[in-house]
Amino acid sequence: MIEPLEQLRSTLQDHGQSLTxxxxxxxxTLQAKGPLTMAELIQASGTSLDRASVYRTxxxxxxxxxxxxxxxxxxxRVELSNSFQHHxxxxxxxxxxxxxxxxxxTVLEERLQALAANISFSAQDHQIEIRGICANCSRT
Amino acid sequence: MIEPLEQLRSTLQDHGQSLTxxxxxxxxTLQAKGPLTMAELIQASGTSLDRASVYRTxxxxxxxxxxxxxxxxxxxRVELSNSFQHHxxxxxxxxxxxxxxxxxxTVLEERLQALAANISFSAQDHQIEIRGICANCSRT
DNA sequence: AATTATTTGCAAATATGTCGCAATTTGTGC
DNA sequence: GCACAAATTGCGACATATTTGCAAATAATT
Known part of the structure; x- marks a missing residue:
């Protein structure tokens, strides 16, 4: 497994960007704390980073x-994409x-592929969110 | 089929809210124009409604x-939920x-149900978005 | 139609996101 | 490790999006 930071560096380099x-x-921060809102991310990045830089990044x-x-x-919220963590x-x-x-x-993923293919939609990516009550909360 | 506006009224009433x-x-507006951004919704609601009211609503x-x-x-964007239009x-x-x-x-829907049930998550709702290139655009 | 509680519109406050530019940092070659 | 050129940052000023307090208007109830 490649060092994530190395992978980051080379992804940036491939596009002529540097790892600052x-x-x-x-x-x-994203690696450590998972999906964050911008406000949380800015906050968690510490006072050393400017809002604008975080947005630009x-x-x-x-x-x-x-x-x-x-x-x-x-x-x-933002989180690392599939290249950096499991889909x-x-x-x-x-x-x-x-x-x-x-x-x-796999069943889920394949089904989505199929549905898109059905209408000649060239799927690149997708996202699913299930809303509800977690086991912990419903125990109450 | 119930009148949507009646259904709206009774949903509101059930929670002590009135239909203004x-x-x-x-x-x-949502019924007529489907998924809208807030800006579009505010605009489409006409000048008679205040921004704040739209947000509150x-x-x-x-x-x-x-x-x-x-x-x-x-x-x-916002759109009517499943109770008011087809899932x-x-x-x-x-x-x-x-x-x-x-x-x-159905396959897709059932799979999602199952996945949630697996971890005792009581699913109420979900949302899926597939990003990609539509048939029209890829024809170019 | 009068009463009371809720809801609206308005104006002002916050929060979120963007931009230009001088100062700093990065990658590169020596 | 140092000097240089190019890229990037932080800052302050904007622009836009969203929320709030409150007096006036509207809705449900009697």
Missing amino acids: RPRKKVFT IKLYEQLGIVQRLQIGWKY HHHMYCTQCGNVIAMPED | RPRKKVFT IKLYEQLGIVQRLQIGWKY HHHMYCTQCGNVIAMPED
């Missing part, structure tokens, strides 16, 4: 396919706000 | 499960920005 301290920080990362946005609950989807507990990653499911 | 002119307007509707947000491309998902063409509704698929 802020970009590294954003990456490791995320915009770049999104273009290079390093991160992806998800709509979870009220605000969108997965989310369940969102509307009670406690917890986000649970669901394991990859 | 602005709320009616937002509802019928959407927040309320979301809590009552009358509308749901979708992340389509960069901005989120469906979307494909989003990253080229032309078109949104294509995909027909309901």
